[in-house]
Amino acid sequence: VVVALVGGIWPALFAAVLSGLTLDYLFVDPLFTVTISDPLHALALVLYVVIAILVSWIVDQAARRTRAARRSGAESELIATVAGNILRGQSAVPALISRAREAFRMTGVRVIDADGTVIAADGEPVPDGRVITLPLGTATPPRATLELHGGDLDASERRLLDVIVAQLAAALEHTELTETAREAEVLAETDRVRSALLSAVSHDLRRPLAAAVAAVGGLRATGQALSLEDQTELMATADESLSTLSTLVTDLLDVSRVEAGVLGVSLVAVDAADAVLTALEELGLGPIEVELALDPELPTLLADPVLLQRVIVNVLANALRYVPEGERVRIATSSLGGLAEIRIIDHGAGVPAERFDDMFAPFQRLGDTDNTAGLGLGPAQSNGRPEGMGGTLTPEPTPGGGLTMVVSLPVVAASTPAVFTAGVFTAGVFTAGLDGSTQ
Numbered sequence: 001v002v003v004a005l006v007g008g009i010w011p012a013l014f015a016a017v018l019s020g021l022t023l024d025y026l027f028v029d030p031l032f033t034v035t036i037s038d039p040l041h042a043l044a045l046v047l048y049v050v051i052a053i054l055v056s057w058i059v060d061q062a063a064r065r066t067r068a069a070r071r072s073g074a075e076s077e078l079i080a081t082v083a084g085n086i087l088r089g090q091s092a093v094p095a096l097i098s099r100a101r102e103a104f105r106m107t108g109v110r111v112i113d114a115d116g117t118v119i120a121a122d123g124e125p126v127p128d129g130r131v132i133t134l135p136l137g138t139a140t141p142p143r144a145t146l147e148l149h150g151g152d153l154d155a156s157e158r159r160l161l162d163v164i165v166a167q168l169a170a171a172l173e174h175t176e177l178t179e180t181a182r183e184a185e186v187l188a189e190t191d192r193v194r195s196a197l198l199s200a201v202s203h204d205l206r207r208p209l210a211a212a213v214a215a216v217g218g219l220r221a222t223g224q225a226l227s228l229e230d231q232t233e234l235m236a237t238a239d240e241s242l243s244t245l246s247t248l249v250t251d252l253l254d255v256s257r258v259e260a261g262v263l264g265v266s267l268v269a270v271d272a273a274d275a276v277l278t279a280l281e282e283l284g285l286g287p288i289e290v291e292l293a294l295d296p297e298l299p300t301l302l303a304d305p306v307l308l309q310r311v312i313v314n315v316l317a318n319a320l321r322y323v324p325e326g327e328r329v330r331i332a333t334s335s336l337g338g339l340a341e342i343r344i345i346d347h348g349a350g351v352p353a354e355r356f357d358d359m360f361a362p363f364q365r366l367g368d369t370d371n372t373a374g375l376g377l378g379p380a381q382s383n384g385r386p387e388g389m390g391g392t393l394t395p396e397p398t399p400g401g402g403l404t405m406v407v408s409l410p411v412v413a414a415s416t417p418a419v420f421t422a423g424v425f426t427a428g429v430f431t432a433g434l435d436g437s438t439q
Contacts, residue, residue: 005059009056111172131147214237272301273298295334299411302411315393348402393407
């Protein structure tokens with residue numbers, strides 16, 4: 001039994017015959033010979049050897065099945081672990097080669113593409129060591145090759161390796177298809193943005209450009225025939241149109257910088273009340289359109305004052321566009337932990353939660369049906385600017401209906417000297433005092 005467990009069937013058969021001969025030689029009369037005087041003893045010896053052979057065969061089969069079950073369990077555990085790594089979001093190819101190196105006790109495993117570039121690797125190859133090379137896929141030449149460094153494999157491990165190779169080939173093919181689909185999606189998105197840009201440009205840029213050209217052309221054609229009042233009006237039209245064109249081009253450049261991640265940021269201590277009041281002054285708004293609830297004890301923000309003002313202006317202008325007539329937009333400030341929040345609250349139609357991400361895509365407007373509503377660049381610009389300053393711009397539904405845009409920015413640490421400035425709303429409606437209070 002012991003020999004069958006350790007060595008298998010053939011050593012066990014040899015041990016069974018040898019034990020029968022040993023029994024005859026040492027314990028059956030006449031002793032120390034292989035002669036058998038009693039036929040019954042011969043029959044007993046034959047039965048003994050037959051039983052030993054049968055037991056050896058049974059033990060060998062049980063041991064084989066045990067080893068096969070253990071090997072199958074290890075294979076199943078390997079495949080389940082690889083599948084679990086992939087389901088948890090780990091890349092399929094690195095997960096497969098890592099588990100293959102552990103399962104086959106290799107020093108290094110690599111996947112190399114047809115150009116000789118290492119796609120993925122685990123461990124370190126041994127120079128001048130044993131290398132097993134297998135092609136991945138059925139193409140000729142193969143799209144990639146699997147290299148295993150550090151040892152040889154038996155027949156059962158070869159079968160498991162065939163499974164790993166098949167899964168690696170499928171994973172590589174899936175990766176290629178995913179990259180192709182992603183590239184196609186990017187191209188489709190680029191085409192969509194280009195079409196949206198051309199559509200918006202055809203309206204938003206053509207109108208002020210046509211007005212400027214018409215005004216300048218009228219001035220040149222008529223010369224002194226126009227009255228001073230008409231000349232002044234045409235020059236004002238040209239100036240307004242060119243200013244609109246400049247703003248649109250600047251917005252387009254800002255969006256391109258935000259999406260390219262090259263937005264210039266200069267962080268200094270900024271008073272939130274000063275930024276809010278400056279934005280109100282730029283838009284020419286008063287208490288009829290905006291309600292203020294500014295926290296006088298709000299810590300100083302760490303932000304770029306120009307970018308922060310542009311964020312507030314863009315978000316506030318967008319809120320005013322959708323607020324019902326007779327309603328006011330509310331601006332409130334508060335602090336939460338190490339962050340300060342500027343909330344711009346409206347009670348308009350609001351935006352469904354599933355469309356929050358769409359708000360920040362360029363050339364998108366809620367309820368787009370034509371190209372007469374503008375380029376839709378404000379939210380796209382506003383979203384990138386707080387992130388560049390280490391903050392966020394988050395949309396939330398307003399209780400009772402509407403949309404709340406929350407600008408969160410870090411506050412200046414207590415050990416950092418802060419510079420407070422007094423902001424004055426020149427229209428005489430809002431005033432920020434040196435102590436941070438607002439009226």
